[in-house]
Amino acid sequence: MEAPAGSAFRRTQSFCYIKPGCALGGGSYTAFVARESGFGADQKLDFHRAEHLRPVLIAMIRMENGQQPYTDAQIDAALVRAGVLPPGRPLSQSRTVRGGQAAATGTLGAAAIEAVQETFGPAQDALVGIAPYLDAAKWALLLLTIIGIGVMLWARIDDRRQELR
Template structure:
């Protein structure tokens, strides 16, 4: 028998013993507009299975949406987000082709591709596909850094108030920083073979600046300005 679907007025109301998805927190899955949460165990089991299969963090852009919030963001009238069975996952640290293949293997059936916004929509079905596919990446990803956002989620600090509220803000900041760094790595990696040249170029520029400053001071001294 499958676990029942449960609804909570706020993600902080989820009992500790009920949450079993180690790499995610209730705050990540809750409605961004209201804090409400519809806990769909089957969908979350598949999301955790996808995280385990890929072996790297999943940045959840959107999960559950209350009907009100879904209207406010222009969601489809029958959006799967309102059922708690859909997730929008950022592709900033994933290869879209490998991500889609892994998502299909763990049981996701609905796929929406949003390359301009940088995410893929996943849901439990029915099976369908929409949107323009992501272009093939020209460079590989750099090695992953320890997922600080997930460490905070595991500590359960995102469920509290007061000091835990600071942790919530901190977690959001870490998530944004991770995403920005992941987006930037595609531009940085092609420069890696030229780092030595760039280093010596910067050193030469610095020495040139020092030489100009020394010459200017000596010239002023000769003219009696110093």
């Protein structure tokens, strides 16, 4: 079954620009959509481009419902179903990559602490006061690694649940 937002995308694709006094509800509707979307009322738009269609659709939904009942993921999924691909996010901003970065940081940090402990093994008697802190830091970095892996897995599960992958 198609989401209501998907049918709205298909209806709006027949318009080339927002025209004051159009059959969609007159000047107040047009003024609201223009103000909310950031486009001028007479500005020509290409609704086959997500950067034009998405803000207009969100403004139309807000005007017609008085609120925004759809999540960004639902809007993006409706865009895809309508044949309009949303602009891609840089990979470095994805939840999966950020989780991987956290896991890598935790792993490298724990390895560095282990190397420091092995290097100063003979001098450990002099560093007895620091040893508990190094062990605590290793556990904290291990926890960071586990959290990072959890974020990566959750991002994939969440994307699959929302049918984005």
